[in-house]
Amino acid sequence: MIDDQHELTQKYSNPTSSHAFVVIVEENQAIQEIDLSSFKKSRISIGRLKINDIVLSSLLASSNHGCFERFNNDWYYKDVGSLNGTFFNDKKINPGERVPSGPVKLHEYSILRIDNSSLDNPNPKGVIILFATNRVKGEWKKYDLRHKDRVVIGRDDSCDIVLADIGVSRHHAEIGILDRGYQIKDLNSKNGIILNGQVVVGTSQIFEKDTFVITTTLFIFTRGFLLYKSATSGTELKLVNVSKAVKEHGKNKVILDRISLIIEPSDFVAILGGSGAGKSTLLNVMNGFDQAVEGSVLINSIDLHKNYQMLKNSIGYVPQEDIVHNNLTLYKMLRYAAELRIPKDLTEEELNSHINSVIATLELNGHEGTLISKLSGGQRKRANIATELLADPRLFFLDEPTSGLDPGTEKKLMETLSILSKNKGKTIIMVTHTTQNLELCDKIIFMGSGGKLCFYGTINESLVFFNAKSLNDIYSMINEDSAKWALLFKSVMK
Numbered sequence: 001m002i003d004d005q006h007e008l009t010q011k012y013s014n015p016t017s018s019h020a021f022v023v024i025v026e027e028n029q030a031i032q033e034i035d036l037s038s039f040k041k042s043r044i045s046i047g048r049l050k051i052n053d054i055v056l057s058s059l060l061a062s063s064n065h066g067c068f069e070r071f072n073n074d075w076y077y078k079d080v081g082s083l084n085g086t087f088f089n090d091k092k093i094n095p096g097e098r099v100p101s102g103p104v105k106l107h108e109y110s111i112l113r114i115d116n117s118s119l120d121n122p123n124p125k126g127v128i129i130l131f132a133t134n135r136v137k138g139e140w141k142k143y144d145l146r147h148k149d150r151v152v153i154g155r156d157d158s159c160d161i162v163l164a165d166i167g168v169s170r171h172h173a174e175i176g177i178l179d180r181g182y183q184i185k186d187l188n189s190k191n192g193i194i195l196n197g198q199v200v201v202g203t204s205q206i207f208e209k210d211t212f213v214i215t216t217t218l219f220i221f222t223r224g225f226l227l228y229k230s231a232t233s234g235t236e237l238k239l240v241n242v243s244k245a246v247k248e249h250g251k252n253k254v255i256l257d258r259i260s261l262i263i264e265p266s267d268f269v270a271i272l273g274g275s276g277a278g279k280s281t282l283l284n285v286m287n288g289f290d291q292a293v294e295g296s297v298l299i300n301s302i303d304l305h306k307n308y309q310m311l312k313n314s315i316g317y318v319p320q321e322d323i324v325h326n327n328l329t330l331y332k333m334l335r336y337a338a339e340l341r342i343p344k345d346l347t348e349e350e351l352n353s354h355i356n357s358v359i360a361t362l363e364l365n366g367h368e369g370t371l372i373s374k375l376s377g378g379q380r381k382r383a384n385i386a387t388e389l390l391a392d393p394r395l396f397f398l399d400e401p402t403s404g405l406d407p408g409t410e411k412k413l414m415e416t417l418s419i420l421s422k423n424k425g426k427t428i429i430m431v432t433h434t435t436q437n438l439e440l441c442d443k444i445i446f447m448g449s450g451g452k453l454c455f456y457g458t459i460n461e462s463l464v465f466f467n468a469k470s471l472n473d474i475y476s477m478i479n480e481d482s483a484k485w486a487l488l489f490k491s492v493m494k
Contacts, residue, residue, distance in 0.1 A: 020075050020106075022068070023130040025222055026058050031140050042070040046129075047082075058127045060084050061114050069103060072493075075131065076103035077112055087113040087209075089196075106131045108236065108301035109197060109218075111209050128209050128222055133236050133265070139229070145182065146224040151175040153214060154187070155343075163230065166354055166392050167191045167215040167313070170345040175206075175226070182206050182221070190343040191215050192310045197302055199310045213300075215314075216394070216425075235300055235314070235394040235427045237263040242285055242295035244451070255281055256293065256451035257486070267442040268421040268428045272435070272471070274479050278451030279431045280399055286429060287317050287397045299395065316393030318384050320400045326373035330364060330383055331355065333372060334390065341391040354390070361424070362386045362416060378409035382416065389420075396420070398430040407436065414440045435471040446474060448482025455489050465489070 024032040032054075036044055039053055046054040047065040056065070062082035069076045079086040079101040085094035086101070089111055094101040108131075115126035143161055145151060153161045154172040163172070169189040176183050185203045186193050193200040195212040206212070210221045220227040244256040255278050263269055271279045284290040285297060288304045288311070297304040304311055324333055334355050346354070359365060362382040367375065375383060381401060388396070401417070402410040414437040420426045421442075438444060438459060446455040446462065455462050459471065466474045466485070478485055 020068075020070075021132050022054070023132070023220070024054070024056070025128040025130075025220060025227065026056065027125050030057075031227065033140075036068055036070075036075070044068045056114070056127055058114065058125050060116055060123060060125055061127060065114065066112075068106075075106045075133075077106055077110075077131075078103040082114070084114060084116040087111075087115060107197070108133055109211050109213075111196075111211065113209050124223060128220065130211060130220060132218075141228055143226040143228070144224065145175060145177075145226060148175075149177055151226075152187075155345075161226070161228070163214065163217050165215050165217070165230070166342060166346075168217075169343050172214055178205065184212060189214075191313045194302060194310075199307050236265050236298075237286060237395060237427060237429070238296075238298040238301070239286070240296040240298070242293055242297065244281060244285065244290070244293045254450055256285065257453070258295070259451070259453050260295075261445070261453065261456050263427060263429060263443075266421050266425050266427055268418055268440065269430070269443045269445060270438055270441045271429065271431045271445045271447060272433070272475075273445075273447030273454075274449065274475065277447035277449055277482075279447055281451065282445075282447065283397055283399055283429065283431050287315050287395070288312060289317070313391065314394045316388035316391060316396045318388055318396075318398045318401060320403060322380060322384060323387055324372045324380065324383050327371065329369050329371055330359070330375070331368040333383070334358065334386060337387045338390045341388075358386050358389050361389065361420070376409075377405055378413060381405065381413055385416075394425070394427065396426045396428045398428070400432060401430055402432060402434060402437075410434070411437050435475075438471065444471075446478055446485075448478045448486055450482060452482050452486035453489065454478050454482055454485040465492075 020036040022034050022036060034054060044054065045052040045064060045067045046056065047063050048056050048061045049063045052064060064080055065082040066077060066079045066086055069078060079094035081100045082094060085092050088104045093104055110131040112129040113126060115123050117123040151160045152171055152174050153159060153163065154170050155163060155165065155168045156170040159171065171187045172189040173193055174185045174187055176185065183203050183205045184193065184195065184200060186200050193212055193214055195204055196210055206221050208222060212219050217228055217230045239259050239261050242256055242259045243254065245252040245254045259282065271282060273279050281290065285293050288308045291305045299311055302311065338351060338355055359368065362385060364379065364382055364386065367379060372380065372383060402413055405413065417428055418440040421428045443456065443458055444462060448454040455465055462474060466477055468474050468477065
């Protein structure tokens with residue numbers, strides 16, 4: 001064990017998830033997209049003068065307008081006493097009295113706006129700033145709504161805005177004009193619409209600066225235009241003080257003990273620990289199957305438990321037991337699974353193409369006509385994964401996926417999962433009891449008895465933290481005294 005508490009604190013005081021980005025929209029829809037993490041400091045200034053880290057062109061911005069600040073796992077914004085103040089979501093955090101505001105905590109898709117007018121009548125020269133931890137890659141596109149009575153968004157080529165995503169319904173959403181502005185309507189889509197962090201039920205009015213998400217595409221509504229971009233990165237998962245207890249012999253037994261962590265977009269994470277440490281329980285809380293818990297589980301800052309019926313379509317889960325049918329061929333099994341998991345408005349050509357793409361991704365080509373019962377152990381595991389992958393989930397959970405596999409097959413499966421996270425943008429979380437091939441994971445979680453979080457970070461960080469030579473040594477150390485390691489990890493993460 002490392003005795004120097006200061007060294008530990010220095011090593012782990014940086015947030016588990018510090019990645020953050022801002023999308024800045026100025027006059028005439030000019031866009032800047034900036035990685036806050038690239039500045040490599042905890043305070044980043046924004047304003048009109050060139051001495052600022054982020055420079056704005058709008059005359060409504062003060063010379064030094066505000067700053068972004070990072071503290072532990074969170075990002076904050078502070079108005080430093082600007083002339084026109086800053087709107088945070090629907091409220092002005094500085095009334096324009098040249099007095100610095102207290103910091104406001106930023107969440108996924110939080111909106112800041114610099115304006116000298118009201119939200120109902122925004123100044124065209126104002127600035128919109130969108131905060132995100134899940135980077136949206138690719139090129140921004142722009143659609144002019146001002147001369148349209150109705151704009152349809154969907155997968156079909158006849159739509160005004162076409163999104164080539166299997167999770168998007170053929171006709172997914174509609175933007176319509178009201179007497180005073182615009183509204184968005186869900187056209188009975190499979191995967192819904194999230195507007196300003198809330199699920200759209202039926203129809204909702206949209207206002208200046210509103211953001212909405214359709215599967216992996218982010219939209220910003222501003223001044224009669226839609227700015228939009230399709231994401232290729234994964235999804236952030238955040239746990240905040242998650243606890244669970246069960247009755248045992250008439251007494252409460254804690255099986256998850258105040259777990260807080262952030263799993264970053266497109267990360268491949270393994271959950272490790274001894275028997276009874278709460279590994280599978282934690283996995284089922286993360287994926288929403290178990291909601292009888294205290295605390296919060298957030299997917300891109302959206303409460304999973306409150307919005308489970310809508311968000312469940314973005315989650316894939318492969319249990320230990322097979323979910324494939326032995327008496328079917330691989331292709332027929334995937335065909336039946338596809339009819340249950342993906343939008344029913346796909347054409348026959350689209351459906352066959354998608355199934356073949358999943359087969360190719362998991363390197364099962366040539367086995368389309370093979371009975372599931374005739375596949376090897378590794379092929380069966382990949383067939384199970386293929387079943388869930390059909391719905392193109394953004395979050396992917398697996399319980400002991402390598403159990404029973406020989407070392408070579410296990411390594412091949414781990415490589416496949418790593419590729420899915422990095423090339424396909426999946427955030428992948430798995431439970432495992434083996435320490436082989438974990439170098440392919442981005443991070444590991446070590447759970448101790450009583451459902452205690454004893455460590456979360458990279459493999460190299462774990463060896464430093466425990467002053468251990470191998471992950472097997474860490475197992476032994478945690479089994480000896482889980483409470484000690486949980487307490488130490490919590491202290492250095494403060």
